[in-house]
Amino acid sequence: MPANGAGRVVLIQRRETYMFNSTNVRPAICVCLTGVILLFLAGCAREQQHQAVDLYVDAVMLRELDENEMAIERLNSAVKIDNRFLFAYSLLGEIYQETKDYEKSAASYEKATELNPWSFKDYFNLGRVYQIMEKFAQAVKAYAKACELEPNHLEAHVGAAESYYEIEDYNNALAAAERVEQIDPNVSEIQKLLGDIYELQKDYDRAIASYKRALEVDSNNPDIMTSLAVAYLRANYNEPAKELLTSVTQIQPDNNVAYQYLGYCYLRLNDVDRATESYSRAIEINDKDWEACRGLGVAYMLRALDDEDETLKAKAIQQWRLSLDLKPNQPNRERLLKYIEIYSKQNE
Numbered sequence: 001m002p003a004n005g006a007g008r009v010v011l012i013q014r015r016e017t018y019m020f021n022s023t024n025v026r027p028a029i030c031v032c033l034t035g036v037i038l039l040f041l042a043g044c045a046r047e048q049q050h051q052a053v054d055l056y057v058d059a060v061m062l063r064e065l066d067e068n069e070m071a072i073e074r075l076n077s078a079v080k081i082d083n084r085f086l087f088a089y090s091l092l093g094e095i096y097q098e099t100k101d102y103e104k105s106a107a108s109y110e111k112a113t114e115l116n117p118w119s120f121k122d123y124f125n126l127g128r129v130y131q132i133m134e135k136f137a138q139a140v141k142a143y144a145k146a147c148e149l150e151p152n153h154l155e156a157h158v159g160a161a162e163s164y165y166e167i168e169d170y171n172n173a174l175a176a177a178e179r180v181e182q183i184d185p186n187v188s189e190i191q192k193l194l195g196d197i198y199e200l201q202k203d204y205d206r207a208i209a210s211y212k213r214a215l216e217v218d219s220n221n222p223d224i225m226t227s228l229a230v231a232y233l234r235a236n237y238n239e240p241a242k243e244l245l246t247s248v249t250q251i252q253p254d255n256n257v258a259y260q261y262l263g264y265c266y267l268r269l270n271d272v273d274r275a276t277e278s279y280s281r282a283i284e285i286n287d288k289d290w291e292a293c294r295g296l297g298v299a300y301m302l303r304a305l306d307d308e309d310e311t312l313k314a315k316a317i318q319q320w321r322l323s324l325d326l327k328p329n330q331p332n333r334e335r336l337l338k339y340i341e342i343y344s345k346q347n348e
Contacts, residue, residue, distance in 0.1 A: 294319070
């Protein structure tokens with residue numbers, strides 16, 4: 001018995017030694033240890049996620065109380081804990097947007113869209129922020145994705161059309177604007193945008209039609225009225241242009257652009273005295289208006305030639321020189337310099 005008992009002890013010791021050293025058993029022990037470690041880390045991760053969520057909830061409550069700085073602090077802490085916390089980045093974008101910190105707002109929305117490429121809301125807001133920042137190329141990309149995600153969203157297509165226009169991509173601007181028309185034909189800013197594009201293309205009849213539709217929606221809007229008047233002038237419809245521009249000056253007595261175009265309109269109508277008055281008023285409102293100075297010079301010269309008045313001729317030359325001082329590289333610069341040279345010699 002003693003011998004047999006001693007043998008069993010030795011056998012057990014050898015079995016344990018074999019089990020510990022066996023290549024078959026060591027991986028099993030490692031797997032068990034790895035599982036324990038992963039469970040521990042998962043528990044830590046869950047705890048961190050709970051902390052991040054708690055901070056996010058605090059931020060939402062603080063925002064409702066208009067405590068934006070404290071809300072931003074909580075949200076930044078949340079994304080430090082969990083750098084893939086989509087909702088925290090999205091809310092940061094909104095708060096930064098409301099507080100007009102547009103650079104940080106854009107960065108937050110960019111992160112949100114990176115984490116969730118199907119988030120219409122974040123792409124749309126990103127486009128809006130870039131548009132406010134006048135980063136129109138980036139705005140176009142964000143709005144295009146938003147329109148892809150929600151093809152019938154009116155404001156996304158409006159923003160896209162406006163941003164395409166700003167980067168002079170007129171074909172895509174037209175396509176986006178036409179999509180807006182399909183969704184809602186009564187969006188005045190889009191009708192005006194269409195008018196602007198048609199005018200650039202020198203399609204004045206279509207420009208006039210679009211501006212008229214814009215005015216039907218937003219009557220007595222001075223900007224639209226002025227644009228329509230300019231289109232009328234381009235198409236040689238001088239009387240309707242005069243009526244519109246006169247109305248604009250009544251609505252906005254300090255609108256120098258309307259007075260400037262009104263001066264040009266009166267020149268087209270051979271009413272030189274009223275052209276002189278309108279150009280003079282434009283310069284009175286804005287003494288840096290080089291176009292009004294050039295136009296006033298033309299009006300003075302026409303009167304000078306009719307009346308053979310050397311004083312008016314000198315005034316005309318003075319206005320032309322002032323116009324060139326204000327805008328040295330203006331269109332038709334060489335022609336204006338030639339006129340100054342010719343009429344200056346006549347005065348000698």
